[in-house]
Amino acid sequence: MKHLAFVIVLVGFLSACENVNKQSSIPNTPVNYTIHITREYPHFVIANGFQTMVVTEKQFMEEYIGYAGLLIWIGMDNAYHAADLCCPYCVKRNKPLTIDGIFAICELCGEQYDISFGIGNPTTGVTKEPLKRYNTSYRNMATGAQLYIFN
Secondary structure (H helix, E strand, O other): OHHHHHHHHHHHHHHHHHHHOOOOOOOOOOEEEEEEHHHHOOOOOHHHOOEEEEEOOOOOOOOEEOOOOEEEEEOOOOOEEEEEOOOOOOOOOOOOOEEEOOEEEOOOOOOEEEOOOOOOEEOOOOOOOOOOEEEEEEEEEOOEEEEEEEO
């Protein structure tokens, strides 16, 4: 019985690792962007619930915003999340996703990605690939709260 439990856990672990390491169809592009929440976006805090922010242009030369721009949001899980604004099915840099409530929508293929809990899974069935996500790190600095987005 212990062997069966071990095999089930091992298969689950290997399946999870496969999904995490799966390569995105969106080209690897540098991401290095900081939001100064306290100074510039005081409303963009977890205490205010689900919110989204779209970044399509860099403010400074040393910033990088991914392939088609950044979608940054506070999910219903009360955490910061970030993803590329490019649809992983169409991969058109000049046609970023649009945001409508809890969905990021591709105007070309019609796919809707559910961003409510931070994953960005497709919902209409055109593709099986989720949004390309990026790392976030919330830092409370002496100069105020900052959200760092990176890959």
